Amino acid sequence: EVQLVESGGGLVKPGESLGLSCTASGFTFTNAWMTWVRQAPGKGLEWVGRIKSKTDGGTTDYAAPVKGRFTISRDDSKNTLYLQMNSLKTEDTAVYYCAGSNYWGQGTLVTVSS
């Protein structure tokens, strides 16, 4: 059974940092291009960024609103995807999903509020 399990969400203040993790099982994580997607309360989906597989270069791409503040990385030995979020803003409040190989996790809520 394929599982993607996000963790690390919570409440932080504007300007603070937070790191999310996504642990994968049931598929070949090493070969997967992995993506972070977020959804603000009551809003649509927003693509955050992606990391390619190491065999495809392991490079990252980001959406404009998070470029320079967010960093995506992966540890293939742990089947884990990461999202490091710095200089958080109130508009970063959302459920954050990881996705890869057409599978999605259940999401983790990040709330940025003073």
Next chain:
Amino acid sequence: QTVVTQEPSLTVSPGGTVTLTCASSTGAVTSDSYPNWFQQKPGQAPRTLIYSTSNKPSWTPARFSGSLLGGKAALTLSGVQPEDEADYYCLLSSGGARVFGGGTKLTVL
């Protein structure tokens, strides 16, 4: 930045056929845009229905199909079921990044 446009809402009768479309502000959508379609029901995570224009994961019912239509990506539901009522999102490639459309709320009535 690319803007991806979908119909905000559509209504279809059970057993009917409906086509959702996905347009890009940069011009015609092609297979090089790698259109993906996702379904999301209230309180649930999204799930992938279509990837790379017309390919389906194993769990996508046969009544869903993806295509290119008149310069847009299209998702067609044939023989709509009540459980197909949901929000549908398309995703297009834009350079190295990807952009979601605003979503279509499909009502089955």
